[in-house]
Amino acid sequence: MNQAGRIQQWSQRLNLRLLILVLALGLGLNLVGVGHLLVAFHWMLSPADLQLLVQLGSLLVMVLIAAAGIYSLVSEFAFWEGWLQGLPAPASLFEPAAAGRAPYRCYLVYLDGIHQLERDHPPRVSNFLALLEQHLPDDTLLVRGLETYTVMPVALAEDAGSAWFWRRLFALQEHYPSPWIQLLAAVLVQANNVIKVGISSDRRYGPILNYELALKISLRLAEAGFRPDTGSSIVLSGYSGGAEMAMGVADYLRRITRSPVSIISFCGVFSGNQVLHQLAGITTIVGSKDPVAAFGRFAYPGRSPLLPLSNWNKSLAAGRIHRLEIEGMNHNGNQGPFSDAFRWPVVRAILASLPP
């Protein structure tokens, strides 16, 4: 390593230590501040009042979480009602098939994880998809850039109902590019997309959101040249929360496109509540060190062996689900599926799971 490289490494370490020091100091100051505030509150309020304040605060947080979930349903139902102009009739989605076979035998649709906020994927995901595309058979087309967490074909910043919020947040992020603002924006985007995953797995709302998303995917497939009844098949590949969306839309997509649909998930977090028995196949690629995907099994009771009659467990018992484990792979970061270390093993597993 040359002199400049060593200096840069030393500088980065120093920066990291300084950051940790500042964080520790900030935390200490906060604790002192909170302590003073508590003393002041204690002086002003009795312990019973404080307890009441804490209880009311907790209640407010609970109500706010529920309110955010309810608010995020608005755009799905406005779209369903036809207020947003653009809910297509399934019959009008595809042009009549010309004689002969479709240009592609298989359409591989990629559904991104909960970090997605626009059509373009982050660089790591783009590199992963480029590698996948490079190794796909000639008769398979990769359909990428699908906004998985909005029902309209728009980015989060243009989503009806919440655009006002996202535009302000992203403007704030642009004007004040501090790490805290970046972190806040990332957390809020992920929280919003987690709510969409929750809506997709909810028995009440899931059918409508999943149907709308299936229509959106069908539109994209039609743009890519897909025609029903021409012998083409569809494969939905979902990462993390994208796996839940894939499970949700699969049966609707099968009925709209009148084509066999299969799912290949990697590091997937999904409920398994949906109708899965008529799918062509399900493959789940999991990392042996992936705590998030493992958490999914606890978060969604339908995947627990205690409920053998759930859709997931029935499909599992019927042998329709194949599990591939990649040793040492985590959910994200330097040991995640998009990292240099695991990009190729995941791509290889996806290629091996494509329908023959």
Add this chain to the structure above:
Amino acid sequence: MVLLEFERILDRLGGWLIHADFGLGLLFVVGLSMSLSHVFALFANRLSSRQILCRLLLDAVVLALAFLLSSSIDMVLLRLYASNPVHPSDLVNGMATCLLPACFYVCVAAPYIGETIGFVIWVLMHLNVVTFVHVRFALPWDQSLLLCTPGYVLAVVVVALLFRQGWQRSYAMLASELAEP
């Protein structure tokens, strides 16, 4: 003579209603909150705004009546089998207060966590009613639980049926869209 008797009954009913006014008002709020929690079922049925508003209010009244009915069942059972006397207006007023957690029932509309919130609220309500009857009328725990459960079960069944019907209609609509050639 009959008229006087009728007047006397109406007077008693009026007095009873005044005594239980808070409870009755709260029952409607609970009904409205429950009705709002399933407003998306009405959207899913593609009703117009006016129809949705009418259905919301109608559902709120039906739910309030269902809770009043369940309270009446409890009242009758307590009157017949309880070891201590229970005054009806005291019971309705107190029981409605026990339903206070259901004012937050609108949160059940939240996706994914909604069902858990609903379960917690139903359990809380029943615990409140059983505890209230035990404390206010000095009935033993087992008697409180046994006499308050039939009314509670009825309320659960009515609410489940009302909302299940709404969602099933919307799923039928979705299926009809998919069945188009």
